[in-house]
Amino acid sequence: MTDFAAWMQDCQARMESVLADWLPPARIAPERLHEAMRYAVLGGGKRVRPLLAFAAGEVTAADVGRVQHAAAAVELIHAYSLVHDDMPAMDDDALRRGKPTVHVEFDEATALLVGDALQSLAFDILASQPLADDAATQLKMVQVLAQAAGSRGMAGGQAIDLASVGKPLDLAELEFMHIHKTGALIRAAVLLGAHCGTASEAATAALDHYAKCIGLAFQVVDDVLDAEASTATLGKTAGKDAANNKPTYVSLLGAARARELAQELRADAHAALDSLEAPAARLRQLADFVVERTF
Amino acid sequence: MTDFAAWMQDCQARMESVLADWLPPARIAPERLHEAMRYAVLGGGKRVRPLLAFAAGEVTAADVGRVQHAAAAVELIHAYSLVHDDMPAMDDDALRRGKPTVHVEFDEATALLVGDALQSLAFDILASQPLADDAATQLKMVQVLAQAAGSRGMAGGQAIDLASVGKPLDLAELEFMHIHKTGALIRAAVLLGAHCGTASEAATAALDHYAKCIGLAFQVVDDVLDAEASTATLGKTAGKDAANNKPTYVSLLGAARARELAQELRADAHAALDSLEAPAARLRQLADFVVERTF
Numbered sequence: 403m404t405d406f407a408a409w410m411q412d413c414q415a416r417m418e419s420v421l422a423d424w425l426p427p428a429r430i431a432p433e434r435l436h437e438a439m440r441y442a443v444l445g446g447g448k449r450v451r452p453l454l455a456f457a458a459g460e461v462t463a464a465d466v467g468r469v470q471h472a473a474a475a476v477e478l479i480h481a482y483s484l485v486h487d488d489m490p491a492m493d494d495d496a497l498r499r500g501k502p503t504v505h506v507e508f509d510e511a512t513a514l515l516v517g518d519a520l521q522s523l524a525f526d527i528l529a530s531q532p533l534a535d536d537a538a539t540q541l542k543m544v545q546v547l548a549q550a551a552g553s554r555g556m557a558g559g560q561a562i563d564l565a566s567v568g569k570p571l572d573l574a575e576l577e578f579m580h581i582h583k584t585g586a587l588i589r590a591a592v593l594l595g596a597h598c599g600t601a602s603e604a605a606t607a608a609l610d611h612y613a614k615c616i617g618l619a620f621q622v623v624d625d626v627l628d629a630e631a632s633t634a635t636l637g638k639t640a641g642k643d644a645a646n647n648k649p650t651y652v653s654l655l656g657a658a659r660a661r662e663l664a665q666e667l668r669a670d671a672h673a674a675l676d677s678l679e680a681p682a683a684r685l686r687q688l689a690d691f692v693v694e695r696t697f
Numbered sequence: 698m699t700d701f702a703a704w705m706q707d708c709q710a711r712m713e714s715v716l717a718d719w720l721p722p723a724r725i726a727p728e729r730l731h732e733a734m735r736y737a738v739l740g741g742g743k744r745v746r747p748l749l750a751f752a753a754g755e756v757t758a759a760d761v762g763r764v765q766h767a768a769a770a771v772e773l774i775h776a777y778s779l780v781h782d783d784m785p786a787m788d789d790d791a792l793r794r795g796k797p798t799v800h801v802e803f804d805e806a807t808a809l810l811v812g813d814a815l816q817s818l819a820f821d822i823l824a825s826q827p828l829a830d831d832a833a834t835q836l837k838m839v840q841v842l843a844q845a846a847g848s849r850g851m852a853g854g855q856a857i858d859l860a861s862v863g864k865p866l867d868l869a870e871l872e873f874m875h876i877h878k879t880g881a882l883i884r885a886a887v888l889l890g891a892h893c894g895t896a897s898e899a900a901t902a903a904l905d906h907y908a909k910c911i912g913l914a915f916q917v918v919d920d921v922l923d924a925e926a927s928t929a930t931l932g933k934t935a936g937k938d939a940a941n942n943k944p945t946y947v948s949l950l951g952a953a954r955a956r957e958l959a960q961e962l963r964a965d966a967h968a969a970l971d972s973l974e975a976p977a978a979r980l981r982q983l984a985d986f987v988v989e990r991t992f
């Protein structure tokens with residue numbers, strides 16, 4: 403195993419354990435809701451956002467014991483969005499991370515409440531213990547996550563996505579959607595990890611630019627994989643975008659140019675890291691991972 | 698108009714204006730989502746939770762310019778819960794505050810995202826500017842609201858409510874449900890209002906006890922009104938509990954004893970206020986209002 407693969411595995415194991423601790427046990431009332439919350443969050447996922455938070459925390463010399471909680475908060479927002487996105491009123495998907503989606507395994511009302519309660523838990527975590535050098539910075543972290551999740555961030559991106567089905571989008575419109583839908587939370591992951599340590603304004607700006615590039619690259623690669631990989635490899639339904647007549651980087655640019663674009667975004671992300679004083683080996687490797695992944 | 702009625706009207710007008718300022722304008726993308734968020738929140742509602750926050754802030758000499766933001770955050774959590782509760786997967790209701798519910802006026806996917814984005818906005822507001830004497834207290838406010846909204850608060854109460862349809866609950870179980878479903882957020886409203894000023898531990902405990910009583914009284918009266926008032930008076934579908942075979946204070950105790958219980962809870966709430974050093978005229982009047990209201 404490479405050093406990077408071992409680091410990833412270590413972060414993922416830590417994340418699983420921290421999330422398992424934060425999620426209420428299924429034996430506490432309301433039992434079924436808590437069981438469904440644990441089902442939605444635990445035992446799967448690449449944990450890309452937590453990995454980014456851990457890697458950004460390294461750059462600002464953040465205590466990993468702090469970063470793990472910030473990372474958990476971001477991952478819970480991501481997990482809640484998947485639960486709601488999979489519901490019949492939205493993407494109506496039955497498979498996620500190789501398992502039945504929450505509304506299929508439980509029921510729609512429970513899925514709705516699972517998402518709602520996971521979002522609340524994310525903010526509970528961000529506010530429940532010292533995670534930054536001072537409380538004012540930590541309040542700023544709450545604000546960053548709330549704005550990334552809200553109508554001018556992830557939820558807004560989802561609304562733009564829904565409105566775009568069957569419509570011809572140009573590249574600028576597609577990018578606008580993804581900057582909101584997936585980009586906002588990826589930026590929050592990097593910024594929250596960094597704020598657990600001591601980040602200068604210049605470093606924060608460079609990390610933010612890195613995160614923007616990675617967020618877009620992530621989506622471009624997602625589109626390529628959705629078009630080319632199998633459902634078994636992805637652990638979620640493949641070919642969904644074409645089936646739904648959704649505009650994607652592949653439908654707009656073709657797969658070859660989309661792959662090229664992902665490479666350009668990686669180079670741009672690497673360049674942003676070059677401006678940092680501290681080394682940023684993990685963030686660099688994560689940029690490679692995001693672009694080269696096959697699942 | 699009585700002095701209390703004028704105060705209520707003043708608070709409600711202030712709340713409307715503050716909420717209108719925090720909600721993104723409908724001309725900003727995603728336009729339809731922002732339009733639906735404004736539809737869900739503005740132009741209606743008794744604003745009971747904001748009134749409680751303003752009244753609790755008076756007890757701790759809080760700046761009303763701070764309390765109005767804390768009150769807005771609580772009201773947005775309440776508004777999001779109504780939007781999600783009205784959806785077909787939950788209570789499936791078509792009427793709210795005399796208007797079509799959000800999923801009827803817009804669509805289900807939009808209603809889902811409206812609720813999600815309103816919750817995010819609530820935490821954005823609580824973190825975006827100084828609302829307490831120090832940032833650590835303000836972080837505590839974020840935590841109070843997150844826990845009140847989450848699986849061991851409001852969302853959990855909703856789950857217990859769903860699981861109880863058609864089941865015989867005893868009085869203790871019914872109370873357990875309501876302490877979560879409506880009580881938790883009402884307590885948060887009082888505590889957040891108080892934390893905008895300077896609240897001793899003893900005062901906080903007394904206010905919390907007041908809020909617990911008021912939260913239950915509110916629900917008992919809701920059950921009485923649902924059983925006895927008309928849809929036109931309530932602005933929402935009346936007689937729903939009996940139609941859904943839901944256990945209520947009226948079905949368990951009868952209307953007469955339920956009314957009596959509301960009076961006892963009011964007396965208990967008033968007694969809690971007697972222990973405060975500062976006068977708490979508005980909280981006292983609000984206890985009366987909650988118990989005597991007819992809509």
